[in-house]
Amino acid sequence: MTGRVAPEIMRRHLRMYLVLGSVNCSVEPSLVLQEALAGGATMVQFREKGQGALAGDAMIRxxxxxxxxxxxxxxxxxxxxxxxxxxxxxxxxxxxxxxxxSAASVRERIGNRILGVSAHTVEEARRAILHGADYLGIGPIYPTRSKDDAKTAQGPAILHELREAGIHLPIVGIGGITVERVEEVIGAGADGVAVISAVTGAESARKVVEAFIGKIRCTTGRIS
Known part of the structure; x- marks a missing residue:
């Protein structure tokens, strides 16, 4: 990358953000990803954590x-x-x-690469922005079993709170988000949704991602 990602481009990347690793997938992760990408996933996070997670060369492969x-x-x-x-x-x-x-340390090490930071309060969000975050991951919005260390769900209200406090950085909501909850999450101020089990545990990752994309388009009124 030659420069930081512009906020509007970042918002498009966040639209349908898939988080996955071997622990979350019942089949080979690359197969899940193949379907999810075919369905329209807009960004992917590799998260290899939890009981039974790969390490060393296997994780790198x-x-x-x-x-x-x-x-x-x-x-x-x-x-x-x-x-x-x-x-x-x-x-x-x-x-x-x-x-x-710390986000400040990571920003210094990664240069102009994308930096996402999880935040749970307005204060944490402001600190992340000060330290160079390109987007904020806010959650868990709803209860989730995908993360062993997940905090208590805050509901969409935290998204309203952040926007009302003047937080304009691109935001992705995460935690227990299903297709039925997309409208509520986007309506509360998120630019997109980050999903783990709703996609990685689906019989057809492609169909689920397509359903998410369809609902997001309807909610935002955007074609792309």
């Missing part, structure tokens, strides 16, 4: 497979938390939580 698929599809490939892995792979960006390496 999986990350490379997923990255290659994203490159062929022209979709940004983001690495969760692991800056060293992101740099090793020349990933498009990194996403960090409040308990990970």
């Amino acid at each position: 999986l990350a490379r497979r997923i990255q290659d698929q994203c490159r062929r599809a022209g979709v940004p490939f983001i690495v969760n938390d692991d800056v060293e892995l992101a740099l090793k792979l020349n990933a498009d960006g990194v996403h960090v939580g409040q308990g990970d390496e």
Whole structure:
């Protein structure tokens, strides 16, 4: 990348943001991703965490497979938390939580790559922006079982609160979001939805992603 991603482009990337790793997929992750990309996924985060997660060379091989698929599809490939892995792979960006390496430190290390930061309060959001975040991951919006360390669900109200506080950075909502909840999440102020189990656990990832995309288009009134 030669420069930071413009907010409007970032908002498009966030529209249908898939988060996945081997722990969340009942079949080979690359097969799930193939379907999700065919369905219209707009950004992908590699998150290899939890009981039974791959490590070492096996984890790197999986990350490379997923990255290659994203490159062929022209979709940004983001690495969760692991800056060293992101740099090793020349990933498009990194996403960090409040308990990970500080956003300021990550920004310094990754240069102009995409930086996403999880936030749960207005104060955390403002700090993330100050430290160079390109987008905010807000959640869990609804209860979720996809993350062992997930905080208490805050509901869409947190999205309203952030927008009313003057937070204009692109925002993606995450946590327990289903197709039926898209309108509520987007309506509350999110630019897109980040999804794990609703896609990775589906019989047809493609059909579920297409359903999400359809609902998002209806809610935002945008074609692309």
